Amino acid sequence: MAFRLLTLGDVRLLDPSGRAVSFPEKGLLILAYLFAHPHRVQSRSALSRLLWDKVEPAQAFANLRKTLSRIEARQQELGHRFIEITASDIKLDDRPIQCDVVGLQRLASGDALSDLRTLIGLFSRLFLENIETTNNTLSAWISQQQQQHLTRLRETLMDAIPVAKTAADIALVKDAALWIFQHNPDDEMIVAVLAETYSTEGKVQNARNIFDAQKQKLWGKLAPGPDSHALNVVRKGFEKQSGILFAPLYKNKHRSLAKAADTGPKRTVPRLVLLPPVESIAGSQPFLPFADALVEDVTIALCSLTSVSVVAPYTAAQIGRHSDKAETIAQHSISYVLDARLSGHGAQRSLFVQLIYFANDEVIWADRYDMEKDSLAAQRRQMARRISMAITGQIERNELTREYFEQSPTAYHHYLLGQRHLKNLDLPDIRRARKEFRTALRDSPYFSPALSGIARSYSREWLITARGDTELLEEAEKHAIRAIAAGQDMVGGYRELGVAKMLLGGIDESVEALELAETLSPHYADVAADYADTLVHASEPRRALEKIEKAIDLNPLSPDVYLWTAAGASYCLGEYEQALSYINRMADSGLANRLAAASWAMLGNQRRAKTFVRKTRETNPDFNVDTWLAAVPIKEQWQKDHYRDGLRKAGF
Incomplete structure (x- = not known):
């Protein structure tokens, strides 16, 4: 049996029987530092700067000599030598002593769930979390170690999510995500994991609390959640x-997120195609190879799943080049389509991805990832993980919903x-x-x-x-x-x-x-669009325009009702040309004839305004401004007066 150094939580030294033994506090910190160091050795000068950064170097060296003298004396009393002290270096001898963080360094089982279980057992407390110090160098090093531990736990969690199948696996995923969330509540992917696992367990209120806490943190009192x-x-x-x-x-x-074995008849595994990214603006060529490689990374990562069948990249590229993608997708019995587009201006580029359920052309998830040319290589792995995890969770959720439909x-x-x-x-x-x-x-x-x-x-x-x-x-x-x-x-x-x-x-x-x-x-574009329409009626056209632009972003081939809402919000803001621009993009702009007439009138173009008045009369000869405005719910009188003014000027 060996001595054991505990660094997670309170730093302590335990003897072979498990009892705490006294040891110089600075000696415990030196032991912790050496266990974390890849070579288990450090120079005297570096350790003196670590432990005493607020005094002169000569004084720091003197303090270190005194500490080492006390450590040497205590080691002789215990009959074991944990560190070897030379004129220039201090080296760890780990034969008579073990440390809890060594378990972190040795994890390489190849079993993500097993590794995650081990890490959760280790990380019940943070590394050296109760050490109080005014030493900036020591504090920075402790924070760095804590962040590395969180990163290791997060990476293992992301590896474990796709293979989590049983209720126990999902509980394990939730525990890990909750621990990370407590220490880093700004991590969006961890918020998504928590919400998903709580929803899977039927704990909808817990999921909503997670979302609401995140919204409150982001928005404060400006726009509280429901x-x-x-x-x-x-x-x-x-x-x-x-x-x-x-x-x-x-x-x-x-x-569970990845369902346990079915007892009923097996369903066909849904097929997913990840289309090659396209550029929606000129000048994105330098970013396309990266985007292509990223989509291929995601494709490879998803190929290990049993819950979805992934179309090979070569076939996906052929589908992407086909003039009638919808017909080709239907011929290949594809259930889900991941569409990726590059957008932005100048040095600012972003990759917009959306996951579409092909049967009803519904966007079930979408996100935008900022891209910086100088750090594309560093971003690639993290972005691939985030996209892969999101796709996995969203397809699983949608498949569960389909079970309801297919009953x-x-x-x-x-x-x-x-x-x-x-x-x-x-x-x-x-x-x-x-x-x-x-x-x-x-x-x-x-x-x-x-x-x-x-x-x-x-x-x-x-x-x-x-x-x-x-x-x-x-x-x-x-x-x-x-x-x-x-x-x-x-x-x-x-x-x-x-x-x-x-x-x-x-x-x-x-x-x-x-x-x-x-x-x-x-990520439901139609919900965002309806929300935008309500905000127009609530006399909040600025928020409405932001919301409808989000809906258009989620669903770029937007239905006319999106553009109609955007035109209405623009009119309320006095942006009449913008309103007409949205109307012109509609496939059937007849529904917006009244709004077009009012916009042209407010721009002073009576000839164009009269044209749209006439078109309105052709389809609705009994239209009356006051009757209509009395029926349309609008919260603020100024907005109703603004609309009436435009319609009257147009000739209604």
Whole structure:
């Protein structure tokens, strides 16, 4: 049995029987330093500077001589020599003594979960965390060691996540992430890991607390996350509906991030293609090789997973060059597409990546990574890890959601048909969509996505007809509440409730419901777009424009409704040319004829304004400014007056 030096937490020396023995405090620090040193040896001059950096070198040398004399005397008393002292150096003899941090240095089992378990056992406390010193050099060295330990734990955690399959594995991942989060709450990926593991365990409130704490840290009191009142808004709606049963999304709350062995029939493993990055601006050529290599790194990393089948880089490149990517992707039975684009100006470049679920063209995750030419090599590994982890978690989450959908394949089929019709902003297609959603409900009465779809169809009809028919909005609210009741963990119901509440004039309740929807699905472009629309009505056009630009960023081939919202926010800010620019980008700009007329009028171009007034009259001959503005919910009177002024100047 050997002596043992403990450095994690309180620094102590234990004898072979496990009892603490006295030893000079500076001697314990020297032992800790030598165990951390790769060569187990250090010069007298370096150690004197480490321990006494605030005194003259001669005094530091004298202090070190006295300390070494005390260490030598104590070693003789114990009958063991831990360090050898020469005229120039001090060297560790680790034969009679062990140290807790050596376990960190020796980890190389090849089993990420085993290594992670070992590290968690080691890192119950920080390295030398109770050492109090005014010595800057010593403090900096201790902090450096602590950060290295955190980095080692984080890297091992990232290696362990893709292979974590059982509930015990997920608990281990959560414990490691929580420990890192406590010491580095600004680490976004650790926040994401915690939220994912808590959600997997059914602890939604814990996940929301993590998000809310992060938002509070980032935003302070300017834009707090959804609180209990936001949930109560939804609950009030539930209580009005008698006889509605709450149906959880998953019957088994203990699903893991990487599912344990199924007992039922095996499902087809989803296929993922990572398309080669493209440049969305000129001048990105120097960055393209790096982006290509990064995507290939991610592809290779994901090939080790059993939960997803990754299309080989050569085939991915062929698909990327194909003129009709959608048809090619469908032919290869691909479920998920990772799209990467370079953007930015001058020396500022970023890589925008988005993960798309191909079946309904939904962006389920997106992120932007800044790129600096001088540090691309150093960034590559970290970025590849972050992207790989995000893809793994998002596909797993989406696959679990698909299980809910596929419990009723007929209902799901009609839901997808309804979604296709709902993409078109004309009344016949909106009503066709509603018919498909109702057909889905005949097969599965509590199919939450179909209930959400019906709610959206009523809201859309109210907007298109512009008659101020409150019955349509009441139907939208009723179906949104039913959708939430049928699928509490699904974002659709909260989103539609927010839209319906906004159109009914409950703007504050709408903001709260959509804030909650965004918390549940932060990368859902359509939610961000609806949130932006509500902020326009809440007389916060600046925030609205920021939010809709985020939605456009997430979904670059934006539907017309995004551009319509962006144009409305721009008009409210007095940016009339910008408003018209957004309208011109719409595939069918007829819906924005009123807004275009008002914008041209505010720019003083009466001829163009009259053109759009005439177009509006052709499709809606009964349009009346005062009736319309009385029906449209707008929080601040100045905004309503601004819109009325533009419409009147245009000739309405």
